[in-house]
Amino acid sequence: MATLKKETLLEWYRQMVLIRLFETRCDELYREKKITGVYLHLYSGHEAVGVGANAALKPSDHIITAYRDHGIAIARGVDTKPIMAEMMGKKTGTSGGKGGSMHIASREHNFWGGYAIVGGHLPLATGMGLACRYNDTDQVVISFIGDAATNNGYFHEALNMAQIWDLPVVWIIENNLVGMGTRIEDSSGQVELHKRAIAYGMKDGGRVDGQDVVEVHRVVSEAVAYARKTGPVLIEAMTYRYKGHGVSDKTYDKRMADELKEWVDNKDPIIVLRRTLESKYKGIAKELDAIDKDASANVDEATQYALDSAEPTYEDLINNVYV
Numbered sequence: 001m002a003t004l005k006k007e008t009l010l011e012w013y014r015q016m017v018l019i020r021l022f023e024t025r026c027d028e029l030y031r032e033k034k035i036t037g038v039y040l041h042l043y044s045g046h047e048a049v050g051v052g053a054n055a056a057l058k059p060s061d062h063i064i065t066a067y068r069d070h071g072i073a074i075a076r077g078v079d080t081k082p083i084m085a086e087m088m089g090k091k092t093g094t095s096g097g098k099g100g101s102m103h104i105a106s107r108e109h110n111f112w113g114g115y116a117i118v119g120g121h122l123p124l125a126t127g128m129g130l131a132c133r134y135n136d137t138d139q140v141v142i143s144f145i146g147d148a149a150t151n152n153g154y155f156h157e158a159l160n161m162a163q164i165w166d167l168p169v170v171w172i173i174e175n176n177l178v179g180m181g182t183r184i185e186d187s188s189g190q191v192e193l194h195k196r197a198i199a200y201g202m203k204d205g206g207r208v209d210g211q212d213v214v215e216v217h218r219v220v221s222e223a224v225a226y227a228r229k230t231g232p233v234l235i236e237a238m239t240y241r242y243k244g245h246g247v248s249d250k251t252y253d254k255r256m257a258d259e260l261k262e263w264v265d266n267k268d269p270i271i272v273l274r275r276t277l278e279s280k281y282k283g284i285a286k287e288l289d290a291i292d293k294d295a296s297a298n299v300d301e302a303t304q305y306a307l308d309s310a311e312p313t314y315e316d317l318i319n320n321v322y323v
C-alpha cells in the first residue's frame with residue numbers, strides 16, 4: 001500500500017465506480033427491453049477482483065473469463081461505448097452485435113471474452129498459455145473461474161495440463177459462495193478452493209480478500225511474476241454477488257437478505273477503497289465525487305451511443321459465422 005501512488009489508487013477507484021454504474025444501467029436497460037437476449041449476469045460486488053487482477057498485468061498479457069464479463073472488459077480498458085452497443089446487439093458493438101452480454105471480447109486489449117459454457121474457457125486458457133510458452137513471448141494469461149466451475153471436468157483437464165507444461169497461467173477463482181442458487185458447501189467437498197492446487201502439484205496462491213483491490217493487486221502481482229518465469233498459480237478471491245445469478249433470477253435477494261446486507265454495508269469494494277483514500281489523503285472526497293460524476297456521464301454517453309447505433313444488416317449477420 002505504501003508504495004502505491006495516489007494516482008494509481010484513484011484510477012482503480014474510477015474503474016470500480018464505472019463498472020458499478022455501467023452495470024446498474026444495464027440492469028435498467030434490460031428491464032426496459034433495450035438490452036435483450038436470454039441473460040445478463042452482473043459483476044456488481046466483484047469489482048475489486050477484476051480491477052486488482054488486471055492492474056497486475058501488462059497490456060501484452062491476456063485475460064479470459066466466463067459470462068460475468070463486462071466489468072473485467074471495462075477494467076481491461078475496453079471503451080464502454082462498444083460494450084454497451086454489444087449489449088444492445090448493435091453493429092458498433094465489440095463483436096458487431098453478434099456476441100451480446102456473455103461474449104464481450106476485444107483483440108486490441110487481449111481480452112478474449114466472455115464464455116457461456118461453464119468452465120468451457122479453461123482449456124482455452126491452457127491453450128493460450130501453451131502458445132505463450134511455445135513462442136517464448138514472455139506473456140501471462142489470467143483466467144477467471146467461477147467457484148462452481150471448479151467442479152466441472154474442464155477445470156481438472158485444464159489445470160492439470162497447465163501444470164505438466166509449466167504454462168504461464170494465473171487461475172483466479174472468484175468465489176462468490178454460490179453457483180446459481182447452490183451454496184459452495186453443497187457442491188464442494190473441499191470448500192477452500194485454492195487448495196485444489198495441491199492435487200495438481202501447482203503453486204497454491206492462497207485465499208485473498210476479493211473486496212480489497214489493494215490486496216488483490218498484491219497477491220495477483222506475485223502470482224503473475226511467478227507464472228511469467230516458472231509456471232501456473234491458483235488463487236481464490238473471496239467475493240460476493242450482489243444481484244441474482246442473472247437478471248431473471250428473482251429469488252436470490254430474498255433468500256440471502258441478511259448475508260447480502262452484511263457484504264454491501266461492510267465489505268463493498270468501492271466503499272472499502274474510498275474509506276482508505278479518505279483516511280490517507282485529507283480533502284480527497286471532492287476528487288472522488290468528481291470521479292463519480294465523470295463515470296455517470298461516461299455511462300450516459302455510452303448508452304446514448306448504443307441507442308443511436310445502427311442494427312447489423314443481413315450481410316453483417318451472415319459474415320464471420322461458421323456454417
Ligand SMILES: Cc1ncc(C[n+]2csc(CCOP(=O)(O)OP(=O)(O)O)c2C)c(N)n1
Pocket residue numbers: 068116117118119145146147148149150176178179180241245
Ligand atoms: C456446462 C454448463 N453447465 C451448466 C450451465 C448452467 N449454468 C450457467 S451459470 C451456472 C453457475 C456457475 O456458477 P459459477 O461458476 O460459480 O459462476 P458465478 O455465476 O458465480 O459467477 C450454471 C450451472 C452452463 N452454462 N454450462
